[in-house]
Amino acid sequence: MTDRLLLGSGPSPVPRQVLGALAQPTLGHLDPVFGEVMDSCAALLRRVFGTQNPVTLPLSATGSGGMQTMVDALVRPGDVVVVGVNGLFGERMADALGRVGAEVVRVEGEWGRALPGDRVAEALPDELAAAFLVHAETSTGALNDPGGLGAAVRERGGLMLLDCVTSLGGVPVRVDDWQVDAAFSGSQKCLNCPPGLAPFTAGERALERRTGRSWYFDLDAYVDFWRPGGGGARVYHHTAPTNMIVALREALELVLDEADAEREARHRRAHLALAAALDVLGWRRLVPEAEAAWPLLSVLVPDDVDEAVLRRALLLEDSIEVSGGLGPLAGRVWRIGVMGAGARPEPQERFITVLTRHVGGDERAALDALHAGWGGA
Numbered sequence: 001m002t003d004r005l006l007l008g009s010g011p012s013p014v015p016r017q018v019l020g021a022l023a024q025p026t027l028g029h030l031d032p033v034f035g036e037v038m039d040s041c042a043a044l045l046r047r048v049f050g051t052q053n054p055v056t057l058p059l060s061a062t063g064s065g066g067m068q069t070m071v072d073a074l075v076r077p078g079d080v081v082v083v084g085v086n087g088l089f090g091e092r093m094a095d096a097l098g099r100v101g102a103e104v105v106r107v108e109g110e111w112g113r114a115l116p117g118d119r120v121a122e123a124l125p126d127e128l129a130a131a132f133l134v135h136a137e138t139s140t141g142a143l144n145d146p147g148g149l150g151a152a153v154r155e156r157g158g159l160m161l162l163d164c165v166t167s168l169g170g171v172p173v174r175v176d177d178w179q180v181d182a183a184f185s186g187s188q189k190c191l192n193c194p195p196g197l198a199p200f201t202a203g204e205r206a207l208e209r210r211t212g213r214s215w216y217f218d219l220d221a222y223v224d225f226w227r228p229g230g231g232g233a234r235v236y237h238h239t240a241p242t243n244m245i246v247a248l249r250e251a252l253e254l255v256l257d258e259a260d261a262e263r264e265a266r267h268r269r270a271h272l273a274l275a276a277a278l279d280v281l282g283w284r285r286l287v288p289e290a291e292a293a294w295p296l297l298s299v300l301v302p303d304d305v306d307e308a309v310l311r312r313a314l315l316l317e318d319s320i321e322v323s324g325g326l327g328p329l330a331g332r333v334w335r336i337g338v339m340g341a342g343a344r345p346e347p348q349e350r351f352i353t354v355l356t357r358h359v360g361g362d363e364r365a366a367l368d369a370l371h372a373g374w375g376g377a
Protein backbone atom coordinates (compact mmCIF):
# COMPACT_ATOMS: atom_id res chain seq x y z
CA MET A 1 0.00 0.00 0.00
CA THR A 2 1.02 3.59 -0.53
CA ASP A 3 2.69 4.93 2.60
CA ARG A 4 1.50 8.49 3.13
CA LEU A 5 2.89 10.94 5.64
CA LEU A 6 -0.36 12.08 7.25
CA LEU A 7 0.09 15.72 8.27
CA GLY A 8 -3.51 16.80 7.79
CA SER A 9 -6.38 17.25 10.23
CA GLY A 10 -6.58 13.48 10.78
CA PRO A 11 -6.06 10.61 10.39
CA SER A 12 -2.58 11.07 11.84
CA PRO A 13 0.51 8.85 11.46
CA VAL A 14 -0.11 5.39 12.94
CA PRO A 15 2.97 3.91 14.66
CA ARG A 16 4.21 0.49 13.57
CA GLN A 17 3.33 -1.05 16.97
CA VAL A 18 -0.30 0.04 16.56
CA LEU A 19 -0.47 -1.41 13.03
CA GLY A 20 1.04 -4.59 14.46
CA ALA A 21 -1.64 -4.76 17.15
CA LEU A 22 -4.33 -4.22 14.51
CA ALA A 23 -2.98 -7.16 12.50
CA GLN A 24 -3.18 -9.67 15.39
CA PRO A 25 -5.52 -12.65 14.83
CA THR A 26 -9.10 -11.53 15.39
CA LEU A 27 -10.71 -12.39 18.75
CA GLY A 28 -14.43 -12.84 19.38
CA HIS A 29 -16.14 -10.00 21.19
CA LEU A 30 -17.18 -12.28 24.11
CA ASP A 31 -13.81 -14.07 24.46
CA PRO A 32 -12.47 -13.60 28.02
CA VAL A 33 -9.06 -12.73 26.58
CA PHE A 34 -10.70 -9.88 24.70
CA GLY A 35 -12.48 -8.96 27.96
CA GLU A 36 -9.09 -8.30 29.53
CA VAL A 37 -8.19 -6.06 26.60
CA MET A 38 -11.44 -4.14 27.13
CA ASP A 39 -10.76 -3.61 30.85
CA SER A 40 -7.23 -2.35 30.29
CA CYS A 41 -8.31 -0.17 27.36
CA ALA A 42 -10.99 1.46 29.54
CA ALA A 43 -8.49 2.02 32.37
CA LEU A 44 -6.05 3.73 29.97
CA LEU A 45 -8.85 5.88 28.58
CA ARG A 46 -9.71 7.08 32.11
CA ARG A 47 -6.11 8.23 32.48
CA VAL A 48 -6.02 10.26 29.23
CA PHE A 49 -9.45 11.78 29.91
CA GLY A 50 -8.42 12.67 33.49
CA THR A 51 -11.47 11.01 35.01
CA GLN A 52 -12.58 8.38 37.48
CA ASN A 53 -15.84 7.87 35.56
CA PRO A 54 -16.55 4.12 35.45
CA VAL A 55 -18.41 4.64 32.15
CA THR A 56 -15.39 5.45 29.99
CA LEU A 57 -15.10 3.33 26.85
CA PRO A 58 -14.61 3.47 23.07
CA LEU A 59 -17.88 3.58 21.15
CA SER A 60 -18.03 1.62 17.87
CA ALA A 61 -18.15 4.73 15.69
CA THR A 62 -16.01 7.62 14.48
CA GLY A 63 -15.75 10.84 16.50
CA SER A 64 -19.05 12.06 15.06
CA GLY A 65 -20.68 8.94 16.51
CA GLY A 66 -19.46 10.10 19.90
CA MET A 67 -21.19 13.43 19.28
CA GLN A 68 -24.37 11.65 18.18
CA THR A 69 -24.30 9.49 21.33
CA MET A 70 -24.02 12.62 23.45
CA VAL A 71 -27.05 14.11 21.71
CA ASP A 72 -29.19 10.97 21.55
CA ALA A 73 -28.40 9.74 25.05
CA LEU A 74 -28.34 13.00 27.02
CA VAL A 75 -30.57 15.57 25.29
CA ARG A 76 -34.36 15.66 24.99
CA PRO A 77 -36.62 17.64 22.65
CA GLY A 78 -37.22 21.11 24.12
CA ASP A 79 -33.99 21.08 26.18
CA VAL A 80 -32.19 24.42 26.25
CA VAL A 81 -28.61 23.72 25.15
CA VAL A 82 -26.02 26.49 24.88
CA VAL A 83 -23.45 25.80 22.15
CA GLY A 84 -20.17 27.61 21.51
CA VAL A 85 -19.77 28.01 17.74
CA ASN A 86 -16.44 29.22 16.34
CA GLY A 87 -15.87 26.66 13.63
CA LEU A 88 -17.26 23.67 11.76
CA PHE A 89 -17.43 21.30 14.72
CA GLY A 90 -19.41 23.67 16.93
CA GLU A 91 -21.67 24.24 13.92
CA ARG A 92 -22.07 20.49 13.48
CA MET A 93 -23.14 20.04 17.13
CA ALA A 94 -25.67 22.86 16.82
CA ASP A 95 -27.06 21.08 13.74
CA ALA A 96 -27.27 17.70 15.53
CA LEU A 97 -28.99 19.26 18.56
CA GLY A 98 -31.50 21.07 16.36
CA ARG A 99 -32.42 17.80 14.67
CA VAL A 100 -33.47 16.20 17.97
CA GLY A 101 -35.59 19.24 18.79
CA ALA A 102 -33.37 20.91 21.37
CA GLU A 103 -33.69 24.66 21.82
CA VAL A 104 -30.20 25.67 20.70
CA VAL A 105 -28.71 28.89 22.08
CA ARG A 106 -25.68 29.76 19.97
CA VAL A 107 -22.73 31.70 21.38
CA GLU A 108 -20.81 32.79 18.31
CA GLY A 109 -17.07 33.26 18.03
CA GLU A 110 -14.92 34.23 15.08
CA TRP A 111 -13.50 31.38 12.95
CA GLY A 112 -9.76 31.43 13.72
CA ARG A 113 -10.06 32.87 17.23
CA ALA A 114 -10.58 31.07 20.54
CA LEU A 115 -14.00 31.08 22.20
CA PRO A 116 -13.13 30.58 25.88
CA GLY A 117 -15.62 28.78 28.11
CA ASP A 118 -15.81 31.87 30.32
CA ARG A 119 -17.36 33.82 27.43
CA VAL A 120 -19.93 31.08 26.91
CA ALA A 121 -20.60 31.14 30.68
CA GLU A 122 -21.59 34.83 30.46
CA ALA A 123 -24.36 33.89 28.03
CA LEU A 124 -25.89 31.07 30.09
CA PRO A 125 -29.59 31.43 30.86
CA ASP A 126 -30.71 30.71 34.45
CA GLU A 127 -32.10 27.37 33.46
CA LEU A 128 -30.52 25.11 30.94
CA ALA A 129 -30.18 21.41 30.22
CA ALA A 130 -26.61 21.52 28.94
CA ALA A 131 -23.76 23.56 27.49
CA PHE A 132 -21.41 22.30 24.80
CA LEU A 133 -17.92 23.38 23.81
CA VAL A 134 -15.41 22.09 21.24
CA HIS A 135 -12.10 21.97 23.11
CA ALA A 136 -9.80 22.06 20.06
CA GLU A 137 -11.67 23.40 16.99
CA THR A 138 -9.94 21.40 14.24
CA SER A 139 -11.52 23.45 11.46
CA THR A 140 -9.40 26.45 12.51
CA GLY A 141 -6.81 25.31 15.07
CA ALA A 142 -8.17 27.42 17.96
CA LEU A 143 -8.22 26.09 21.53
CA ASN A 144 -11.39 26.82 23.51
CA ASP A 145 -10.30 26.63 27.15
CA PRO A 146 -13.29 25.40 29.19
CA GLY A 147 -12.26 27.66 32.11
CA GLY A 148 -15.10 28.07 34.60
CA LEU A 149 -17.84 26.92 32.22
CA GLY A 150 -18.25 23.52 33.88
CA ALA A 151 -18.83 25.08 37.31
CA ALA A 152 -21.23 27.69 35.91
CA VAL A 153 -23.26 25.05 34.10
CA ARG A 154 -23.40 22.83 37.18
CA GLU A 155 -24.59 25.78 39.29
CA ARG A 156 -27.59 26.00 36.98
CA GLY A 157 -28.24 22.29 37.10
CA GLY A 158 -27.11 21.58 33.54
CA LEU A 159 -24.64 19.17 31.99
CA MET A 160 -21.23 20.27 30.70
CA LEU A 161 -20.47 18.54 27.39
CA LEU A 162 -17.08 18.64 25.66
CA ASP A 163 -15.73 17.60 22.24
CA CYS A 164 -12.17 16.38 22.89
CA VAL A 165 -11.60 14.80 19.48
CA THR A 166 -8.40 16.66 18.58
CA SER A 167 -7.31 17.70 22.07
CA LEU A 168 -7.18 14.25 23.69
CA GLY A 169 -3.54 13.11 23.82
CA GLY A 170 -2.21 16.44 22.48
CA VAL A 171 -3.19 18.95 25.15
CA PRO A 172 -4.19 18.11 28.73
CA VAL A 173 -7.82 17.06 29.17
CA ARG A 174 -9.12 17.07 32.76
CA VAL A 175 -12.70 15.86 32.68
CA ASP A 176 -13.11 15.63 36.46
CA ASP A 177 -11.26 18.84 37.38
CA TRP A 178 -13.20 20.83 34.78
CA GLN A 179 -16.56 19.40 35.95
CA VAL A 180 -17.27 17.97 32.52
CA ASP A 181 -20.23 15.59 32.62
CA ALA A 182 -19.67 13.88 29.27
CA ALA A 183 -16.97 14.04 26.60
CA PHE A 184 -16.12 12.27 23.38
CA SER A 185 -13.04 11.88 21.21
CA GLY A 186 -11.84 10.05 18.10
CA SER A 187 -9.16 7.42 17.65
CA GLN A 188 -7.41 9.03 14.66
CA LYS A 189 -6.20 12.42 15.89
CA CYS A 190 -3.66 12.68 18.74
CA LEU A 191 -4.12 9.04 19.74
CA ASN A 192 -2.51 7.89 16.47
CA CYS A 193 -4.87 4.97 15.89
CA PRO A 194 -6.73 4.44 12.60
CA PRO A 195 -10.20 6.05 12.39
CA GLY A 196 -13.18 4.10 13.66
CA LEU A 197 -13.52 4.41 17.45
CA ALA A 198 -14.97 7.20 19.58
CA PRO A 199 -13.60 7.23 23.15
CA PHE A 200 -16.46 8.41 25.38
CA THR A 201 -16.86 9.20 29.06
CA ALA A 202 -19.94 10.04 31.11
CA GLY A 203 -20.26 10.80 34.84
CA GLU A 204 -23.11 10.10 37.26
CA ARG A 205 -24.94 13.37 36.60
CA ALA A 206 -25.03 12.62 32.88
CA LEU A 207 -26.06 8.99 33.34
CA GLU A 208 -28.98 10.00 35.54
CA ARG A 209 -30.41 11.82 32.52
CA ARG A 210 -29.84 9.20 29.86
CA THR A 211 -32.72 8.80 27.48
CA GLY A 212 -32.39 5.46 25.69
CA ARG A 213 -33.74 7.10 22.54
CA SER A 214 -31.16 5.61 20.21
CA TRP A 215 -30.97 1.86 19.78
CA TYR A 216 -27.36 1.72 18.55
CA PHE A 217 -25.98 4.49 20.75
CA ASP A 218 -27.68 3.23 23.93
CA LEU A 219 -25.38 3.78 26.90
CA ASP A 220 -27.12 1.05 28.93
CA ALA A 221 -26.35 -1.47 26.21
CA TYR A 222 -22.73 -0.34 26.15
CA VAL A 223 -22.53 -0.66 29.94
CA ASP A 224 -23.97 -4.18 29.80
CA PHE A 225 -21.28 -5.15 27.32
CA TRP A 226 -18.34 -3.25 28.85
CA ARG A 227 -19.25 -3.98 32.51
CA PRO A 228 -17.22 -1.03 33.80
CA GLY A 229 -17.70 -1.96 37.46
CA GLY A 230 -16.82 -5.61 36.83
CA GLY A 231 -19.25 -8.40 37.73
CA GLY A 232 -21.85 -10.07 35.54
CA ALA A 233 -21.40 -11.58 32.10
CA ARG A 234 -20.83 -9.25 29.18
CA VAL A 235 -24.02 -9.02 27.13
CA TYR A 236 -23.91 -8.91 23.34
CA HIS A 237 -25.29 -5.72 21.81
CA HIS A 238 -23.36 -5.44 18.54
CA THR A 239 -20.18 -7.12 17.39
CA ALA A 240 -17.51 -4.86 18.83
CA PRO A 241 -14.65 -4.05 16.40
CA THR A 242 -12.21 -6.22 18.32
CA ASN A 243 -9.07 -5.55 16.25
CA MET A 244 -9.61 -1.81 16.53
CA ILE A 245 -9.98 -2.03 20.31
CA VAL A 246 -6.77 -4.09 20.56
CA ALA A 247 -5.07 -1.40 18.44
CA LEU A 248 -6.49 1.43 20.54
CA ARG A 249 -5.14 -0.15 23.70
CA GLU A 250 -1.68 -0.29 22.11
CA ALA A 251 -2.02 3.32 20.93
CA LEU A 252 -3.04 4.49 24.42
CA GLU A 253 -0.07 2.69 25.96
CA LEU A 254 2.24 4.57 23.61
CA VAL A 255 0.54 7.87 24.42
CA LEU A 256 0.80 7.27 28.17
CA ASP A 257 4.43 6.09 27.97
CA GLU A 258 5.19 9.79 27.81
CA ALA A 259 4.35 11.85 30.93
CA ASP A 260 1.50 14.36 30.47
CA ALA A 261 3.73 17.40 30.88
CA GLU A 262 6.29 16.10 28.40
CA ARG A 263 3.65 15.22 25.85
CA GLU A 264 2.14 18.67 26.03
CA ALA A 265 5.55 20.32 25.85
CA ARG A 266 6.42 18.26 22.76
CA HIS A 267 3.20 19.21 20.95
CA ARG A 268 3.77 22.86 21.85
CA ARG A 269 7.37 22.78 20.65
CA ALA A 270 6.38 20.99 17.43
CA HIS A 271 3.62 23.52 16.72
CA LEU A 272 5.82 26.54 17.37
CA ALA A 273 8.81 25.13 15.46
CA LEU A 274 6.68 24.41 12.39
CA ALA A 275 5.01 27.82 12.60
CA ALA A 276 8.45 29.49 12.73
CA ALA A 277 9.71 27.51 9.72
CA LEU A 278 6.62 28.34 7.66
CA ASP A 279 6.83 31.98 8.68
CA VAL A 280 10.29 32.14 7.09
CA LEU A 281 8.65 30.98 3.84
CA GLY A 282 5.91 33.61 4.10
CA TRP A 283 3.11 31.38 5.39
CA ARG A 284 1.66 33.24 8.42
CA ARG A 285 -0.30 31.58 11.20
CA LEU A 286 -4.08 32.11 11.29
CA VAL A 287 -4.74 31.72 15.01
CA PRO A 288 -2.83 33.99 17.44
CA GLU A 289 -0.25 31.90 19.28
CA ALA A 290 -1.90 32.45 22.68
CA GLU A 291 -5.20 31.00 21.36
CA ALA A 292 -3.79 28.06 19.40
CA ALA A 293 -4.46 24.36 19.85
CA TRP A 294 -1.02 22.72 19.59
CA PRO A 295 -2.25 19.67 17.58
CA LEU A 296 -3.29 21.76 14.57
CA LEU A 297 -1.48 24.60 12.84
CA SER A 298 -3.51 26.70 10.39
CA VAL A 299 -1.51 28.92 8.06
CA LEU A 300 -2.62 31.47 5.49
CA VAL A 301 -1.76 30.44 1.94
CA PRO A 302 0.37 33.11 0.18
CA ASP A 303 -1.46 34.93 -2.63
CA ASP A 304 0.70 33.54 -5.42
CA VAL A 305 0.07 29.89 -4.48
CA ASP A 306 -2.74 27.79 -5.97
CA GLU A 307 -3.35 25.83 -2.81
CA ALA A 308 -5.52 23.05 -4.27
CA VAL A 309 -3.00 22.26 -7.03
CA LEU A 310 -0.10 22.32 -4.58
CA ARG A 311 -1.90 20.17 -2.02
CA ARG A 312 -2.65 17.57 -4.69
CA ALA A 313 0.98 17.58 -5.90
CA LEU A 314 2.23 17.10 -2.34
CA LEU A 315 -0.10 14.14 -1.91
CA LEU A 316 0.38 12.38 -5.25
CA GLU A 317 4.03 13.18 -5.98
CA ASP A 318 5.49 13.37 -2.48
CA SER A 319 2.99 11.29 -0.45
CA ILE A 320 2.44 14.03 2.12
CA GLU A 321 -1.13 14.84 3.12
CA VAL A 322 -2.12 18.23 4.50
CA SER A 323 -5.66 19.58 4.79
CA GLY A 324 -7.28 22.57 3.14
CA GLY A 325 -9.55 25.12 4.78
CA LEU A 326 -13.24 24.58 5.56
CA GLY A 327 -16.26 26.88 5.37
CA PRO A 328 -15.23 30.55 5.18
CA LEU A 329 -11.55 29.50 5.23
CA ALA A 330 -11.77 27.21 2.17
CA GLY A 331 -9.02 28.09 -0.33
CA ARG A 332 -7.40 30.50 2.15
CA VAL A 333 -5.64 28.28 4.70
CA TRP A 334 -3.87 25.00 5.10
CA ARG A 335 -4.45 22.95 8.20
CA ILE A 336 -1.38 21.02 9.23
CA GLY A 337 -1.61 18.27 11.80
CA VAL A 338 0.80 18.31 14.74
CA MET A 339 -0.62 15.18 16.28
CA GLY A 340 1.15 12.58 18.42
CA ALA A 341 3.70 10.73 16.29
CA GLY A 342 3.39 13.53 13.71
CA ALA A 343 4.62 16.08 16.26
CA ARG A 344 8.29 15.23 15.71
CA PRO A 345 11.18 16.91 13.88
CA GLU A 346 11.64 14.30 11.11
CA PRO A 347 8.19 14.50 9.48
CA GLN A 348 8.26 18.28 9.78
CA GLU A 349 11.70 18.45 8.10
CA ARG A 350 10.41 16.32 5.24
CA PHE A 351 7.38 18.58 4.84
CA ILE A 352 9.44 21.80 4.82
CA THR A 353 11.96 20.37 2.35
CA VAL A 354 9.24 19.18 -0.04
CA LEU A 355 7.30 22.43 0.27
CA THR A 356 10.32 24.60 -0.62
CA ARG A 357 10.96 22.37 -3.62
CA HIS A 358 7.50 23.31 -4.90
CA VAL A 359 7.20 26.97 -3.90
CA GLY A 360 10.83 28.09 -3.58
CA GLY A 361 12.05 30.11 -0.62
CA ASP A 362 15.07 29.68 1.60
CA GLU A 363 14.99 26.02 2.62
CA ARG A 364 18.10 26.34 4.80
CA ALA A 365 16.67 29.28 6.77
CA ALA A 366 13.32 27.51 7.19
CA LEU A 367 14.99 24.33 8.45
CA ASP A 368 17.19 26.41 10.79
CA ALA A 369 14.04 27.99 12.24
CA LEU A 370 12.50 24.54 12.63
CA HIS A 371 15.55 23.21 14.45
CA ALA A 372 15.83 26.32 16.63
CA GLY A 373 12.19 25.76 17.60
CA TRP A 374 13.04 22.22 18.61
CA GLY A 375 15.80 23.54 20.85
CA GLY A 376 18.76 23.73 18.48
CA ALA A 377 18.75 20.00 17.74
Ligand SMILES: *Cc1c(COP(=O)(O)O)cnc(C)c1O
Binding pocket: 010, 062, 063, 064, 065, 089, 134, 136, 137, 138, 139, 163, 164, 165, 166, 186, 189, 195
Ligand atom coordinates in the same frame (compact mmCIF):
# COMPACT_ATOMS: atom_id res chain seq x y z
C1 LIG B 1 -12.44 15.02 13.54
C2 LIG B 1 -13.34 15.74 14.46
C3 LIG B 1 -14.68 15.34 14.68
C4 LIG B 1 -15.34 14.27 13.87
O1 LIG B 1 -14.74 13.04 13.98
P1 LIG B 1 -14.93 11.95 12.82
O2 LIG B 1 -14.03 10.84 13.29
O3 LIG B 1 -14.50 12.57 11.54
O4 LIG B 1 -16.35 11.54 12.79
C5 LIG B 1 -15.42 16.02 15.62
N1 LIG B 1 -14.90 17.05 16.31
C6 LIG B 1 -13.64 17.48 16.13
C7 LIG B 1 -13.12 18.62 16.93
C8 LIG B 1 -12.82 16.83 15.19
O5 LIG B 1 -11.56 17.25 15.00
